[in-house]
Amino acid sequence: xxxxxxxxxxxxxxxxxxxxxxxxxxxxxxxxxxxxxxxxxxxxxxxxxxxxxxxxxxxxxxxxxxxxxxxxxxxxxxxxxxxxxxxxxxxxxxxxxxxxxxxxxxxxxxxxxxxxxxxxxxxxxxxxxxxxxxxxxxxxxxxxxxxxxxxxxxxxxxxxxxxxxxxxxxxxxxxxxxxxxxxxxxxxxxxxxxxxxxxxxxxxxxxxxxxxxxxxxxxxxxxxxxxxxxxxxxxxxxxxxxxxxxxxxxxxxxxxxxxxxxxxxxxxxxxxxxxxxxxxxxxxxxxxxxxxxxxxxxxxxxxxxxxxxxxxxxxxxxxxxxxxxxxxxxxxxxxxxxxxxxxxxxxxxxxxxxxxxxxxxxxxxxxxxxxxxxxxxxxxxxxxx
Amino acid sequence: xxxxxxxxxxxxxxxxxxxxxxxxxxxxxxxxxxxxxxxxxxxxxxxxxxxxxxxxxxxxxxxxxxxxxxxxxxxxxxxxxxxxxxxxxxxxxxxxxxxxxxxxxxxxxxxxxxxxxxxxxxxxxxxxxxxxxxxxx
Numbered sequence: 001x002x003x004x005x006x007x008x009x010x011x012x013x014x015x016x017x018x019x020x021x022x023x024x025x026x027x028x029x030x031x032x033x034x035x036x037x038x039x040x041x042x043x044x045x046x047x048x049x050x051x052x053x054x055x056x057x058x059x060x061x062x063x064x065x066x067x068x069x070x071x072x073x074x075x076x077x078x079x080x081x082x083x084x085x086x087x088x089x090x091x092x093x094x095x096x097x098x099x100x101x102x103x104x105x106x107x108x109x110x111x112x113x114x115x116x117x118x119x120x121x122x123x124x125x126x127x128x129x130x131x132x133x134x135x136x137x138x139x140x141x142x143x144x145x146x147x148x149x150x151x152x153x154x155x156x157x158x159x160x161x162x163x164x165x166x167x168x169x170x171x172x173x174x175x176x177x178x179x180x181x182x183x184x185x186x187x188x189x190x191x192x193x194x195x196x197x198x199x200x201x202x203x204x205x206x207x208x209x210x211x212x213x214x215x216x217x218x219x220x221x222x223x224x225x226x227x228x229x230x231x232x233x234x235x236x237x238x239x240x241x242x243x244x245x246x247x248x249x250x251x252x253x254x255x256x257x258x259x260x261x262x263x264x265x266x267x268x269x270x271x272x273x274x275x276x277x278x279x280x281x282x283x284x285x286x287x288x289x290x291x292x293x294x295x296x297x298x299x300x301x302x303x304x305x306x307x308x309x310x311x312x313x314x315x316x317x318x319x320x321x322x323x324x325x326x327x328x329x330x331x332x333x334x335x336x337x338x339x340x341x342x343x344x345x346x347x348x349x350x351x352x353x354x355x356x357x358x359x360x361x362x363x364x365x366x367x368x369x370x371x372x373x374x375x376x377x378x379x380x381x382x383x384x385x
Numbered sequence: 386x387x388x389x390x391x392x393x394x395x396x397x398x399x400x401x402x403x404x405x406x407x408x409x410x411x412x413x414x415x416x417x418x419x420x421x422x423x424x425x426x427x428x429x430x431x432x433x434x435x436x437x438x439x440x441x442x443x444x445x446x447x448x449x450x451x452x453x454x455x456x457x458x459x460x461x462x463x464x465x466x467x468x469x470x471x472x473x474x475x476x477x478x479x480x481x482x483x484x485x486x487x488x489x490x491x492x493x494x495x496x497x498x499x500x501x502x503x504x505x506x507x508x509x510x511x512x513x514x515x516x517x518x519x520x521x522x
Contacts, residue, residue, distance in 0.1 A: 119463075121462060121463045121466075122462075122463050125463035125464060127462075128462045129396065134391075134396070137396055138391055138394055138395050138396065138515065139392055139471075139473060139515070140393055140461055140464075140465030140468060141462070145458050145473050148456035148458075149454040149456050149473065149474075149475060150454070152455060153454035155498075156454070156497075156498035157498075198457070199459055199460045200458045200459060201456055201459070247484060248482075249428065249475060249481070249484040250427075250482070254475065
């Protein structure tokens with residue numbers, strides 16, 4: 001049984017779209033509204049706001065203050081947290097510790113990104129600088145290029161093939177079609193993935209998730225407040241975090257992401273559970289290879305055996321460990337700061353039994369794996385009902 | 386000053402390891418080494434996190450290393466479009482690793498993880514300079 005100290009009492013997410021027709025304050029309100037309606041609490045109960053995003057996608061400096069005002073949460077303190085694509089699970093970890101320490105009893109974690117303010121090429125340029133700006137970026141780096149090198153290394157070390165990557169995208173689209181908040185809802189066939197053009201070898205266009213605009217919101221509360229407000233609190237069982245060196249050259253190997261493996265170990269140890277206890281998982285599939293690396297980092301498969309899991313369809317809803325049955329980043333799109341909160345939302349809904357067509361059977365324990373940059377920041381969160 | 390010359394497009398001008406570029410200009414690829422910890426670092430740095438020393442020494446990068454991984458980039462970030470396609474790589478030098486490009490003449494050749502490559506100095510047409518790697522055979 002999980003320690004019942006800190007609970008999630010509300011979750012919300014905007015639709016993830018290519019171009020949100022509004023400003024960042026309005027985008028944030030979309031997720032906030034849904035989470036507050038879900039939690040059923042008045043705004044005066046929110047004692048602190050943690051805004052999670054990566055800078056440089058829009059003009060607003062210090063957005064937490066503006067968003068605090070627009071959500072009507074002032075005088076509650078607000079600040080911004082950034083760990084690239086894992087910003088909102090980093091915010092979640094801080095919210096957990098705020099509540100656990102007794103400093104605040106109800107905390108709102110709001111993640112957002114409005115990437116459509118700049119061109120796709122400019123997005124890649126900014127993302128490429130989410131790396132060692134002195135020694136890597138001057139060569140023309142980008143997120144696809146880095147993950148492509150991990151894919152190439154996996155191919156060389158373990159015999160993984162482009163076909164295996166394509167199977168991950170096909171699974172994502174199977175569920176993405178059902179997710180009305182996903183940016184990409186079309187069916188994708190194996191042939192379509194294989195025939196799509198190269199972005200950075202061996203990754204193809206359809207191995208990559210799309211940039212998107214979106215927001216997510218997670219509201220956490222202490223045990224006492226959770227019992228007061230919520231019929232179905234979802235408890236925080238484990239929080240694991242780790243960093244790898246930013247520069248690829250400083251890492252000991254490229255067989256997988258160490259930050260994810262270590263974060264997973266920590267989260268499992270804190271929760272007192274292991275990989276076999278996880279009933280449903282959300283992993284950071286910004287690229288198809290990233291999902292396979294996640295299977296291995298989290299112990300769902302042994303190192304090098306991740307591809308077999310997707311070949312055997314074990315990560316489909318009917319399999320032994322359903323993964324990304326909301327379509328994942330590959331279908332939903334990846335509005336940097338909002339992604340972790342969206343993953344948490346999916347797991348909370350699964351554990352409450354409110355996931356509808358994508359409900360995993362008897363989901364009691366769920367896991368979120370959220371990675372910042374190319375294996376720089378690793379956050380793993382385990383939740384239980 | 387000086388480091389703004391590093392790479393296809395530098396984002397940094399001032400660093401304590403600016404001498405790296407001077408060495409490239411003399412045709413040599415160096416990195417730094419902490420004699421006290423007997424540890425070689427790449428990227429080069431003047432501060433050792435092991436013993437907190439602030440004066441590391443420059444050492445020549447070995448003549449050959451092994452290719453750890455690579456990718457052929459077909460979609461470039463802003464500012465690098467003119468170089469497409471280009472090859473990015475990580476190379477192991479038995480004790481430390483380096484990040485950089487494979488030389489453009491390797492485009493279209495049979496590149497394999499584990500192959501032996503050597504570091505070389507490449508000057509670009511706009512006056513920029515960097516280390517890259519070329520197949521050793």
